[in-house]
Amino acid sequence: MNSDVEQSVAGLSLSEVEPGRRVRVEAIRAGRALNARLAAMGLLAGVEVKVIRRSLTGPLVLAIRDTRLMLGRGVARRIQVDAGPLADSASAGSGRNSGTPPTVPSGKTP
Amino acid sequence: MNKDRRITIALAGNPNCGKTTLFNNLTGARQHVGNYPGVTVEKKEGLCPFDGVQIAVVDLPGTYNLSSHSAEEVVAREFILRDKPDVVVHVVDASNIERHLYLGVQFMELGVPLVYALNMSDVAQARGLKFDLAKLSVFLGGPVVPTVGNRGEGTTALLQAVLDVSREPDRFPPPRLSYGREIDAALTRIAALLETTASLPAGLKSRWTALKLLEGDTWVAEQVRCLEVRDAVRQAATQLQGLFGEPPGTLIPGRRYGFISGACQESVQSTVELQHCWSDRIDTVVLSPLLGLPLFLALMYVVFQLTFAIGNAPVQWLENAFGWLAAGIAGAWPGGTDSPLCSLIVDGIIGGVGGVLAFVPNIMLLFLAIAVLEDSGYMARAAFIMDGIMHRIGLHGKSFIPMVIGFGCSVPAILATRTLDTRRDRLTTMMVAPLMSCGARLPIYSLFIPAFFPPRWQGPVLWLIYLTGIVLAVVAARVLRSTILRGRTTPLVMELPPYHVPTLKGCGLHTWERTWLYLRKAGTMILGFSVVLWAMTAYPKKTVFERDYDAEAGAARTQRDARVLDLAARTGLQINPDAIEARWPAAGARAGTVAATGDAFADACTAIETARRHFTPVAESTDGRELATQVVYFVQHRDAELRHLREHNPQVHDAALEYIDRIREPYRRECRELAAARQAELLAYSVSGRIGRALEPVLAPLGFDWRINAALLGALAGKELVVAQLGIVFAVEQEAGGGDGLRCRLQEAYSPLTGLCVMLFCLISAPCVATLATTKQEAGGWRWALLQTGGLTAMAYVVTLIVFQTGRLLGLGG
Known part of the structure; x- marks a missing residue:
């Protein structure tokens, strides 16, 4: 399937994003209920988010426009992001992502 | 108009x-x-x-x-x-x-x-x-x-x-939202089909229903049973998925946001980029890995202190007020305290209402603290901090707060689970909250621990009991999460609202609403249960006693009168014991308040007792160690008074002393013992006592006899009542300072192992009716309340059984 290919190329989940970085949500692999809940809080494919804080074992805090959202680790793992062109603080530490070419979302949001 | x-x-x-x-x-x-x-x-x-x-x-x-x-x-x-x-x-x-x-x-x-x-x-x-x-x-x-x-x-x-x-x-005509050409077309098609097949549920609009069906809304899908519509919806969803690579459930929210940002672009001007600046700055401290947890624990400590340290004074006032009211009614009742109606009002209703209201100050303060934490926006941060730890137990970050409160009292703890968002988390927390050893269980421990353990072990034993509760709560939560409350831990998705200063009006109203809800719902139930429990300990009334208490009391009285006559004959004094008793006013009266009369003997008795009463409270309050100078002063003062009396009228002094110590005191003790024995017999005959006996075969493997069983029934009304019930079954004269007398009796009757087992059973077993009523109200059904009671009691049985039998095998007595 389409999303599986994307996963193997980009492969970056929100839970791996360093705090302070800005990323774009590519896809959310969650059930209907969670998807609807996240969408209602402004988290859906195509949206730009910034990771503000990440605790070692627990949840992380995101900024989506003017909303601060707390996400559990489990949820964050299911959110696939694209960190390429948007990273406004491409820190040296994020070498995990440096080799992958920026992916082009296929026919996503308008 | x-x-x-x-x-x-x-x-x-x-x-x-x-x-x-x-x-x-x-x-x-x-x-x-x-x-x-x-x-x-x-x-x-x-x-x-x-x-x-x-x-x-x-x-x-x-x-x-x-x-x-x-x-x-x-x-x-x-x-x-x-x-x-x-x-x-x-x-x-x-x-x-x-x-x-x-x-x-x-x-x-x-x-x-x-x-x-x-x-x-x-x-x-x-x-x-x-x-x-x-x-x-x-x-x-x-x-x-x-x-x-x-x-x-x-x-x-x-x-x-x-x-x-x-x-x-x-x-204001509602604007027609467009979700893009393809989705709109699908909606029109499904809406038309809904109307032609007449499968539109009553009261719903066709386009909205079509939209919800396409989004995959389960509730609406259940309402529409027509297979033709269902097929059309499935077909449209597959088509859209193929076209956009996303299911309609994801597409439609995106289109909604598209509409919103279009509308806002036209009508909202933003000159600066919005920032959560203040909130973010506070969060750098509150959520920091280093300070977050200590700050949270400190805040919890404040909440706990506020709830129980400040709340306990008004609780005391309320309890005293109800005590006075009960005593007043009992005293003024025309038929005396044996009247069943009086007993119902005093012991059943006032006791019950008092039990309900006694929690109110704690509850109000707790709700106030929670309202402030919620309104300020801190509650969400607390969940962030605790989530990592609580997650492993199978609970939610927010569950921590009710658990801490549980150490004070289970009722507000269960009410505090309202801050949890999902039912599964709420129920799990509610079910295990009573395992946090509440304040009402402390009197049980403070009765048993000194009775059975040397001072060196008292602290560790208490700590062990609290720890046992915590460990069992963790185990129980895990078990619940993997059985009846199974399911993935609800994904944590929560908004962190910007901080703001809570308003007095908002917090006040919030506190009042929740308190009122407690009073109305749990209150009526607690009252009902208290009356039932009262009836169980009071009925059936025993009319034929094994001992003839009246005759024994009469005999004791005759004996006293004979001694008094003897004393009067020896000394040649006028002694009227009833008059002396009648003269003595309420406890704590000061010298001088009892007017001297012509009766020299009675005056001497009064003087001696006054001197003693002055001394005793001081000696007790200083515990015989500190404030030695003050004690010495009072000793001197007492001795001076007594010496004065002796020198003034030696014969009367000696006679009065003999009367007080040799005649009156034994008589009083005998009366008290008779009353206590009578009460014990009544209890043994009552429903509680019978249940206690009936439970003996079941609870004997735990080392309990019928007296403990009957006392444990009292725990249902309130854990602290175990102490009072034990006092009754052991027929300990309650006036004689309770604790030590009862401790001696317990020590004689049971081994330390049994003592430990009673404490364990009280810790784990069925919660009190107040908790039961609150669980029923909050969980929305008897099912959960009964499950809680049954589950905890079963757990108590198993744990206590293991401890007692292991202990016995190890030769720790039984």
Whole structure:
């Protein structure tokens, strides 16, 4: 399937994003209920988010426009992001992502 | 216009949008809090007269969405669909308008008459946002009124707009949302099919139903049974998935946001980028890995202290007041204390009401603390901090707060689970909260531990018992999460609202509402149970006793009178014991308050007793160690008084001393013992006592005899009652300072192992009726309350059995 290919190329989940970085949500692999809940809080494919804080074992805090959202680790793992062109603080530490070419979302949001 | 017109409006909005403040502004004190039937979602209603119209305001639960994924959302949607309010007021946080309008768009889809309250507009303006209200109104299909909730601004304009819309609902035609050509076409097709197959559920609109079916809304899907429609929906969904690579459930929210940002681009001007600057700055401290946890623990400590340290003084006052009331009624009752009606009123009803009200100061303070934490925005941060740890137990980050409170009292702990969002988390927390050893269990430990353990071991044993409770709570939570409350841990998705200073009015109302709910629901139930338990210990009344108490009391009295006569004959004094007793006023009377009479003997008795009473409290309060100088002073003072008496009239002094110590004291002790023995016999004969005996074969493997069993029944009314019940069954004279006498009896009767087992059983077993009633109310059914009671009792049985039998095998006595 389409999303599986994307996963193997980009492969970056929100839970791996360093705090302070800005990323774009590519896809959310969650059930209907969670998807609807996240969408209602402004988290859906195509949206730009910034990771503000990440605790070692627990949840992380995101900024989506003017909303601060707390996400559990489990949820964050299911959110696939694209960190390429948007990273406004491409820190040296994020070498995990440096080799992958920026992916082009296929026919996503308008 | 009709003069006494009445309309209903619903307040809707996201959590933390200031909806509650607005509701309070609109309705003031004219509000009513209840629960929606069947669910534990608070339902708040209020009345707001405006311009000759009675406006009934319903505060819908705060939601982000109108799907059917949570109890709150279902409640909000069903209210709008079923009760059809005249106007829905959507409260929008002006500084975060796009996300808040996501809910508004769903109201538009429903086609209900809408008014928007652009709340906290002052903050938004200060942040550089400019709103073109007229344009926004056209886009959103309803008047947009700027309000400032915490200052009450814009309330009149809002009400005016509500009346306008209710009078002319057509003035603002709901805009027809477009979800893009393909989705629109699918919607039209499904809507038409719904109408031609006549499968549209009553009261629903075809396009909205089609939209919900396409989104995959389970509730709507259940309503539509027509297979043809279902096929069409499935087909459309597959087609859209193929076209866009995403299912309609993901596509449609995206299109909603597209509509919103289009509308906002046209009508909202942003001059600076919005920042959560203050909140983010506070969060760098509050959520920091280093300071977050200590700060949280410190705050919890403050909440705990506030609830129990400050709350305990008013609790004492209330208990004393009820004690006086009971004593007053019992004293003034014409038929004396043996009258069953008097006993019912004093022991059953006043005891029960007192039990209910005694919790109120604690509960109010706790709710106040929680309201402040919630309103300020800290509660969400607490969940962030605790989530990592609590997650491993299978609980939610927010579960920590009820658990801590449980150390004080299980009732407010269970009420505090209201802050948890999902039912599974709430129920798990509720079920295990009683394992946190509450304050009422402390008297049991402080009776048993000194009786059976040397001072060196007392601290560790107490610690061990508390720790056992915590460990068992963790185990029980894990078991529950993997059995009846199974399911993935609910994904943590939570908004961190910006911090703000909580308002006095908001917190006050919140506290009052919850306290009132407790009083009304749990209160009536606790009262009922208390009366039942009273009846169980009081009935059936034994009329034929094994001993003839009256005769024995008479014999004791005759013996005393004979001794008095002997003393009088030896000394040649006039002695009238009844007159002496009658003279002595209430305990604690000071010298001089008992007027001297001509009766020299009675005066001497009074003087001696006065001197002793002066001394005894001081000696007790200093514990015989500290304040030695003060003790010495009082000793000297007493001796001086007694010496004066002796020198003044040696014969009377010696006689009085003999009367007090050799005649009256033994007589009193005998009377007390007789009364206690009679009470013990009554209890053994009562339902409680019989149950205690009936339970003997079951509880004997735990090392318990019928006396402990009967005492444990008292634990149902309140854990601390175990001590009182044991006092009754062991027929310990209660006047004689309780504790030590009872401890000696316990020591004689049981081994330390049994003592430990009783404490363990009290820790784990069935919670008191107050907890039971609260669980029933909060979990929404007897099922959970009974499961809690049964489960905990079973657990207590197993744990105690293992401990007792292991201990016995190891030769620790039994």
